Amino acid sequence: MEDARASSKAFAIVFLDMRMPPGIDGLETARRIRAIDPDVNIVIVTGYSDHKPSEIAAAIGRPERLFYLLKPFDGAELQQLATALASRWTLDTGIADELAKRVAQLERMYAELKASEARAQELARLDALTGLSNRSGLSERFQAEVQAATAQGRQLSVLYLDLDRFKDVNDSLGHAIGDGVIRGFAERVSQAIGKDGFAARLGGDEFAVVCFDRPRVAELSERLLQACALPYVLDGDTVRMSVSIGIAHCDLGQPDLVEAMRQADIALYAAKSAGRGVAMEFAPSMERDILGTQRLARDLARAIATDELTLHYQPLVCAKGSPIYGLEALLRWQHPERGMIPPLVFIEVAEKTDLIRDLGDWVIRRAFADSRLWPDLVTAINLSPAQLRAPGFVERVATLAREMNIDPGMFELEVTEMVLIEDVAQAAEKLRQLKDIGFTIALDDFGSGYASLAYLSQIPFDRLKIDRSFVEDLRSKSGADGVIRSIVGLGASMGLSVTAEGVEDVQQHRFLQEVGCTHMQGFLFHRPLTVEAVLTLRGSRPEIRLSA
Template structure:
């Protein structure tokens, strides 16, 4: 009996020792299970919970005591659905999906987004007894970071619009869709007019605000379309619409982006030009459509900005030729292909009072390129700054060498007012060439004043302080010429040749009379350009116009052809040409008319 009792006691002691060890193991296992950052759970073959850690409950927004061993997967799922920690599908559909996962022998990994917005990553392993063990990790922050990275890769950080990287797959997808459907869509390419000037004048911070505002306006008016910023001030819009709707949208975009903006206390004048390419007529690939929309945009800017142009096949050739000319023009500066011609200006008495310096380009293979072609190209690039400085230097150097103290008129481009130190340039040229400031006449058009009148008026004031004269060129062709005369004390007004050309029309004649009368009232000399016929000269003389310029007076030529007029040769006696009218005593002396006609004996039918 004693031996049996001892044996039982020993067994009991051994069992207690084993239980203690088991308790210690369980405690260690629980500690390990609770220490991991993931939720963990073990289910048996009957889909009943064997064990789980606190994190498993917390991942799904449940109190740890709500989940107990012995609960079924269905019961736990209902708890999750009650607090919204569940997928968007119904609970029975979700449980059916879980059953399909449990029936697979291999391990499974998946992520699910809950109604609450959380994203949970699950790793699932089958156990040998038919149950399973799984881990549940909250990867919401990680997924958010991933999405932010993807968003940043595909969106412009300034405007939050899709960028070029996002545009390409979208355009490819639209091409595939519309090829299948046999339908059309449009690619609109646009950029902001005069945006570089905004950066130069107001700084990049204001420029960024202008871009953000433009993106906002564009997104609002192009609602439903795909709007992307390609970089800089260039945007692209993909829109599904017919031709009429596309044209209407283009007009709406131009209108929206042409409204001035008050930014950082500055009044910013905004504007845009727009090019359109339509699938499939204008291209069957992303590259073709984007390139052709860009060509149409380039043409819109060349046509005066603030307009929309649909792509036409000849535009591609035109754009290639224009870009080639831009490259050639850059080379022309260093290869001395540019020259300055001089056109005389005379008073009504026929005496030459000065010359206008006119730029000419003799292209090595294309011959003489008209200024109307290459000047806009130069103004679109930085070339106009260099070319303008060279023309000013050359004209002043030449005029300083004349024995006769005649005026020299030099045209200034709006570009020269917006970039660089124009006043400093003129000052240094006058000092270097020795030309008296009062002999230099700087001609500007209304375009100088349109973009930033306050800055332009300030620059003109500094120029006039140097002693030079300022002339308003092409007067009457703009909308605000009269208001500009009130803003600045100009020294001369030039009547645009379009009015002189149509001098026989009552409207043009009335405008010329009004401008001459305005000049008398303001005590400003008036010069009419584009004078080609004796009838035009007779009219201008009757109306007491002060000066004339045009082929009737003289063509633009090298200054060597006008040596006698600048005092380098003896004045030759002039003869009255056969077409000189004889009944003009009341208009002007015959001598004065003859002088004018003698200057332009080789006149051509058109003015350039």
Template structure:
């Protein structure tokens, strides 16, 4: 807003009515102009003003209009054409870098309007002042629009708005022009105006600034918290001229305050609910503590407040805790506190810096780690001990063995390592269950521990294997004495869950340094000696001998080669014929496995079967034998050779889960007719678990499989049980046949087996027949079938076909 002076009226009072020489005394620039602006005449002041312009100064023809800036001349001519009495300030031509000047004009026209007298006013200083005032006003208005404050001014009386900055106007849905003249209720709204009316009245009455906090809704729908202030404006006499309305947005501050309050409330709740102790301390003294730390220390909050934190620390830990506290870093570490009763509490400190009510504090989270330490101790125990017996485990024993070897080497003494393995322990688990087996292992561990010295070392090596280490051995006889004590103690009968159980150990002994200078070698040799004890009939001990290691290594190599043989099909089947005794007609064959060893040539079963059984390789080998035998039998059947094929079973194969189902699948896949597959089982296999064996034999019989007892008379079968089993045939062992007919006991046994078989309705076959005298005796005794080298050696499948055809042809052509 600008207010310009009424220049025309002041000039008119001094303007002469007619141009005359008296103009020079006026002190103003006066010129007589034609209606088109041509100069007719000018006074001395005018001449001084236009000095330097073209033409004769002050005379007609002088181009005085060049005094005006080109941009201003159009406005000048327009004013002349309209016969105005005054012309607003016009800029003058600027020369020589001088600052621009401004001229205003007062005009008096002749009645005819053909010419006028013009008075020129130099208003440069006034124009500059007005421009500066306008600039200052615009700057203040811009500043008022930019400040983070909603500001309006309402004049006294009806309190209508005469000024508002943009934030004030826009906040309530106005622009800065439309809000002018609006009352406070019209601007703020009736509801808000009523709420603040008491503060307006107080400000007008007291003449002092009054304020309140209000939540208001802006024109855009947002609700904000504001401080609403009313500041009166006074005149020189102290009367209230108007009222400034000032609104400051407090939303951010309110949100921060609310967040801080909520944070403090959460912290308070967390402290109260946390199961871990929390301490706040400043300058080393406790400022606050939660119930958990009070309970942990056995002290009340009142007793803790103000105390030094270091007073709670175990004495030997205080210097360390003080050093950590002085560093002021966020760290986690373990230390120890002192309970009220004087006991030590292992804890973990989690140190953090915090700000509370503007004060820097340290927060310590105190975590009780007693359970953690107990768990770590338990884990350490479990890592080094057998969980069932509580004895040191393999890892712990190996560490002890290595340490004692070093000590023995330094002292020049011997160590004795006793490797104990329980005989047939798996039968305990299979017959009475794993719970009873575990109870047996714990009893065995206790019995072994009772027989050794406190300086001896005892460990469970895994499964049913135990280790005893005797340090300081000077006489091997002492070791044998301990071994005998252990054999006696372990073998003693015991009752598990009300059942009498007896188990025997096999024990291998190796001496350091004679039998090995490293833990691995000494254990390997003790293990080898233990297997020698088992081979000697179990329930005994054996001392390591070098040749045992050689044999063990050879078996290890052979075991690896067996695995390779299974993968690469290095096995072959030979078939030994079985003939009827009365006419020699072929009626069946026994499948005999051979191993085509890549280096050693064709190996008989006694060179690898025992090792295969020991390492459970017999199961895949036996499955291959069954498949190959069934395939050959099917082939012979398709070519007119009706022969029963007998296959020996191993204990592991017969007891394997799913064995019966595998036979069923085999018969279906090969299409082998009923009764053409015969399975041979040993007496021992039949007696292991008679009810279970009988059930399995019945299932096999239902599939059409024939069953025979191999090597009858060499085992310990019970005739009472034997008669309950679905057996088709008995085989007289070659050990009896070999002595026939000259050995009296052999003839008696052979006749007894034949008569027993006849009485039970079973077929009988004698194996190992080699001589005519044996054949005649067996025929006279009533043996139905014969097998052995006296009949035919084992043959390959093609040779067997030729032999059977040739034999049958010869028998068919012979006279009856």
């Protein structure tokens, strides 16, 4: 029985005579056989037994596989019983084997399901694009780290990272390149962190880093800034990015991720306001500043949408002081509650909150419309660096000019030297495209510190506008006249017209005439005027008379 069982050739039936030769009796033999093979059919062959059937069944077990054959019996009876039991055993064994296979299959499926469930739970904590933790994973890992940090007396810090002007990459190069930048940035962040913490992607171009120990934050943030400053090369495109970082430190007693992220977000806003590409730690004063800025930004967005803004126009005159050859559009905002908001204040807010493009587009549209009232005058419009840098800007201006049926040749687009800081080649290309459309291009506030002869040779300017500070210095600083003579000479040598801004007295005017300035503007001639005042001035056409 044991050998047959071990070789997978188990018996179907055992015929057992209860009256055995001297030694172990039939009952003990049956008990041992049942222990070896619980499924075998045992047939008790007896004419007389010392044990009752109930005793035999209790001793052997499995009464449903226990049968009796009384002596005397004939061969046909034995054959019939053997055939029936063998068939039943075969059927039961097959069912049992199939059931065992099904049970094994179910066990494998259960194990696979558990593994899949564990993987799904793991993936639910990860960002699909970068493989970093997502918001859910960040929260779980932070809570786990809190326990260790508390036990070891470490103070955790949270860094909020945001790629500067990432939307421009998506808009100009496409989302595939944008995704490549995000993946590359995630890799650099992970490498820069090392063993000092862990990173998570919050969504879009926003990331969070948890630093395990506050004293390591300054060095970590510097590594992150340097890592992001390197260019990304993707499918032949070179993308230059910077990252702004806001930093907040968790309370030692009860580290709170939500509060730390809120403070880090405020610090991030301050970092972007400071010029981007820097890291700043949270300070309570930032919260007061950001609330005021956000309220003003909300009001400004409403003002743009509801045409609450207006344009005033300062006349541009020829060197003699007359006649008027053009008008420079100057933005004004009369706030319904706070009164007149200085342009420097709300333009700075627009730049901080990414409203500058909407604001700039509003100015262009309104200036195009107002210019129909003076078709014989040039209208000058100031462009911000953010406007010029925005994807599709040139196309939008060209489309608007066609739709409003204006002559680009009667418009002068002014840019400051700030456009030259980040990407001279890109600025030059866009200005060249605007010039090809027919617009005149002027470099405003020339001499404030960024431009050079190399830049001037790359960009197709038509006019230089001398920064008003140099004109103001004529009253008080020696050498100011030499600076202006140099600028005018430079303009003349390059075939550029030169306009002096901020002319306020006769002496300034005479000097600027003498050195060769071709055009001027300032309070000496005209202050900024409303549209109605411009029309009144145009109707009277007064000559400018200067006292001796």
